[in-house]
Amino acid sequence: MTSSNPSPALPDVAYDRAAAARSLDWVGMRRVALPLCVADEGGQPQRVPAWADIGVDLASAETRGIHMSRLYLLLQDRLPVEPLTASSLRALLRDCIDSQSGIATTARLGLRWEQLLKRRALASGNAGWKSYPVEVDATLSPSGAEIVLAFGVEYSSTCPASAALSRRANADAFEADFADDQAPSRVDVHAWLGSGRGMAATPHAQRSRADVRVTLRNDVDALPLLELVDAIEAALGTPVQTAVKREDEQAFARANAENLMFCEDAARRVAAVVSTSPRVARFDVTVSHFESLHAHDAVARVTGVVG
Structure with missing residues (x-):
């Protein structure tokens, strides 16, 4: 027999008065696991495993805490099914703020995943998949929305100084081996x-590796990941490869000889790409050459405002 009395409302202590009145800059969760709906190379939606950091400010100084479960459920309801765009991020952040019933004014969402892109071999016609680490950092505050796209691109760098010294050593070896031959035959x-x-x-x-962070312009909706990766890899000239036959390896060696780079050179090449992109408002580029000569790395960083 069921009772006719309704179940009593469960207590909600989040709205209790805080022991010490003070607003908080950020309250939320880190490393929330979920599938994320992102566009593949053909622009079609695909699901990838991702991790999310979500939080809001606690602007109400006397309120004890926020409702984290509301943020969690918003992430789980939206991100696995809605294609990730700037407009979908802004809408999600607005709903995160609204879910807190007036105690929050700002929301921030961080997303991390690995994007698989299919890359063609240099000469053989084969292809393989390469993984790119991607992050999105989106914020909505009373001053507006800001969306930052970050990703990494791996490439090979051959030292120009070492190349010059090697050419000199080869020339000296030739001189030594043909010292008695005034006109060696072809x-x-x-x-x-x-x-x-x-x-x-x-x-x-x-x-x-080039680690790139770009703040997107407010009129940009689609995240320009593939567009920027393709342009940066073309500018560097020596992106790491996937499928490699002997002809591909030879082509890669030639590409390295044609693209000798200090870290300073690489940073300028990447900056030249992002600073001319119509999608980018600001950029922050760090390139790291994981030295085979030294036990330390060579690093260069460049930042700028576009337009």
């Missing part, structure tokens, strides 16, 4: 260049 020179003696030294190269 056949002899070709055979020498193809032998072990034809490479007396090799320049050092290393895997490197």
Whole structure:
């Protein structure tokens, strides 16, 4: 037999008076796991595993706490099904603020995931998948919305100084081997260049990474990840590869010889791309060359305002 009396309302202590009156800058959750709906290379939605940091300010100094479950449920209801765009982020942040019933004025959402992009081989016609770390940091406050897109691009960097020293060592080896021959034949020179003696030294190269953060313009809706990654990899000239046959490896070696880079050179190349993008308002670029010569890394950073 069921009771005719309604269930009593459960207590909600979040609205209790705080022991010490003070507003808080940020209250929320970190590393909330969820599937995220993002666009693939063809612009079609796909789900990827992601982690979210979500929080609001506690502007009401005397209110004890926020309702975290409301933020959590908003993330779970929206992000797995709604394609991630600037407008969907702004709407979600507005609803996060509204869910707190007047005690919050600002919301911030951080998202992290790995984006798989298919990359073509340099010469063989093969292809493979490469993973790019991506972050989005979105804030909505009384002064407006700000959306920051961050990602990493890995590439190879061959040292220009080491290349110059290697060329000199090769020239010296040639001079030594042909000292008694005033006019070596084309056949002899070709055979020498193809032998072990034809490479007396090799320049050092290393895997490197460009970490890029761009603040998007207010009129941008689609996140320009693929567009920026493609442009940066083209500017650097030596992105790390996926599928590699011998002809691809040779093409990669040629690309490195054509794109000798100090970290300063790489930073300028990346900055040249993002500073001319019509989607970007501000940028912050850090390139790191994980040295094979030294035990330390070579790093360069450049920031700027676009327009």
